[in-house]
Amino acid sequence: MSEAQIKNLEEMFEQRIANDEKIEPKDWMPEKYRKTHIRQISQHAHSEIIGMLPEGNWISRAPSLRRKVALLAKVQDEAGHGLYLYSACETLGISRDELYEQLHSGKAKYSSIFNYPTITWADIGAIGWLVDGAAIINQVPLCNTSYGPYARAMIRVCKEESFHQRQGYEIMMTLAKGTPEQKEMAQDALNRWWWPSMMMFGPTDDMSTHTEQSMKWKLKRKTNDELRQQFVDQTVPQADLLGLKMPDSDLKWNEEKGRYDFGEIDWDEFWQVVKGHGPCNKERMAARVNAWEEGEWVRDAAMEYAKKQEAKKLNKAV
Amino acid sequence: MEKNWPLWEVFVRSKNGLEHRHFGSLHAADAEMALENARDVYTRRSEGVSIWVVESKHITASNPENNGELFEPAQDKVYRHPTFYTLPDEVKHM
Ligand SMILES: [Fe+2]
Ligand SMILES: [Fe+2]
Ligand SMILES: [Fe+2]
Numbered sequence: 001m002s003e004a005q006i007k008n009l010e011e012m013f014e015q016r017i018a019n020d021e022k023i024e025p026k027d028w029m030p031e032k033y034r035k036t037h038i039r040q041i042s043q044h045a046h047s048e049i050i051g052m053l054p055e056g057n058w059i060s061r062a063p064s065l066r067r068k069v070a071l072l073a074k075v076q077d078e079a080g081h082g083l084y085l086y087s088a089c090e091t092l093g094i095s096r097d098e099l100y101e102q103l104h105s106g107k108a109k110y111s112s113i114f115n116y117p118t119i120t121w122a123d124i125g126a127i128g129w130l131v132d133g134a135a136i137i138n139q140v141p142l143c144n145t146s147y148g149p150y151a152r153a154m155i156r157v158c159k160e161e162s163f164h165q166r167q168g169y170e171i172m173m174t175l176a177k178g179t180p181e182q183k184e185m186a187q188d189a190l191n192r193w194w195w196p197s198m199m200m201f202g203p204t205d206d207m208s209t210h211t212e213q214s215m216k217w218k219l220k221r222k223t224n225d226e227l228r229q230q231f232v233d234q235t236v237p238q239a240d241l242l243g244l245k246m247p248d249s250d251l252k253w254n255e256e257k258g259r260y261d262f263g264e265i266d267w268d269e270f271w272q273v274v275k276g277h278g279p280c281n282k283e284r285m286a287a288r289v290n291a292w293e294e295g296e297w298v299r300d301a302a303m304e305y306a307k308k309q310e311a312k313k314l315n316k317a318v
Numbered sequence: 319m320e321k322n323w324p325l326w327e328v329f330v331r332s333k334n335g336l337e338h339r340h341f342g343s344l345h346a347a348d349a350e351m352a353l354e355n356a357r358d359v360y361t362r363r364s365e366g367v368s369i370w371v372v373e374s375k376h377i378t379a380s381n382p383e384n385n386g387e388l389f390e391p392a393q394d395k396v397y398r399h400p401t402f403y404t405l406p407d408e409v410k411h412m
Contacts, residue, residue: 027382076362083359087343090325096345097322153342160363299347303323306348 017217022148025091033217037147038092039108040219045085046103046110050284052078054118055127063121070167071124077164081157088149104289112270113196115278122175122182122189128168130190130197130235136161137231138201141221169238176242183243190239191247198262199270201228207267232260325374326352328359330366338370346371 001009010030016023023029052075059075062068086096102108113131118124139161142154175186202208202224214220222230232251239246250263272278323345329338341360346352352371360366380388396402405412 024382026379073362076358080359080362083344084342090343095322096325149342299323300321302347302351303321306351309348 014216017146021146022151023146024148032213034092036213036217036219037150038089038094041085041089041092041147041150042094042099042102043109043111045082045089045099046108047114048078048082048085049103050110050114050288051131052082053284053287054114054116054280055124057118058121058124061121062124067171074128074164074167077160081160084153084156085150088147088153091149100292104285104292106276106285109274111200112273112278113200115273115280115284116192116196117280120185120189122172122185123193125168125171125175125186126189126193128164128166129172129238130168130193131200132161132164132168133235134197134200134231136165137227137234142219144218144221146218172242172244176244186242187244190244194247195265195269196273198228198231198265201225201231203267203270204265229259232262236260323347326356326371327374327377328352328356329370329372330356330360331368332366334367338368341365343374349373 009028013023013028013030013033023033055071055075055078059068059071062071086099089099090096099108103110113134118127136158139154139158143151143158145151145154172186172190175182177183205211205223205225208224211220211223236246236251248263250261252261253259254261273281276282324347325343326346326349327343328341330341331338341356344352344355344359346355349371352373353369356369356371361369392398
């Protein structure tokens, strides 16, 4: 194809997206569109998979059977989210093996929030409430994104997230209304998870690089700062209801603007964790790689069994 | 030995009376495992009453580049639609 032809195809492509048409796997697409989507969708898939680790830490120690079945179901959902997203990503012509390879070698990123430890039961409440809460705000606009398989995966994901957030908030509620020690535990979890949750929306708009292209392709519909503001505005009243205090002395209602003003995010911490120096980066990767490697003989055995069964069938037919 | 589990496409009937619809895909060693995995991945909240799985390599798909020759011929065959035929208003039930 000549350069002029490609240019023409690209223009038609952008026009289709602008007209709210969806792009499907076999459609022609610019290489940059394909690469950007592989990066974003796989990063999202990896986050769902690694996201199971901090919560998995508490499944065996959940305080009641009710809490345990809920947490188990939530963690299983996250595995499902990872699988929907991996399968959407594979439609772009990359194999599951390559995707795992990128995760395990550290070439691909996952959401930094999962590099923080879950040291008390209240952390499970805080994660459901804040981390899933922030994820929902990030994800809902993606149900309308331009790449069909991604949009369809996100619709399924979003349907399932609201239970995650509610179960988290219920845990916080129970603790906040419990003994002084329990309330303190809830407050401590909020103190530790609030700022990392705020970081989930990414760098501030003036620092964020590829927003314009992402907006065009509907990978983004609002800017990082707009989404973060939405998160603050909807979460602060929820904290008030719990009788817990946000760990931000600059946080106050701005009557004039009709929204909350809030303090400065520690971006040094953010970049430290992104670069691999968070409290649990190494632990998470080690757990993931270990699970993959230790599972190898099971995967091989299943494949061998499938082949034998197939051969048996053929023999019978002869 | 071929190491990787093959890819399967999953189709789910959400309730009797409706057709099976494509839900997504997954990896599994064989058809039986594909069905079990499909149950866990795609129907955790009673989304289905029946599942089909088919190994992705068995699906032949049309190429969007040929959409012109494949689908455009239908566009000028308006006589396949009831509104093509002019009838007086007095004719009822037609
Ligand atoms: Fe999720
Ligand atoms: Fe998510
Ligand atoms: Fe979730």
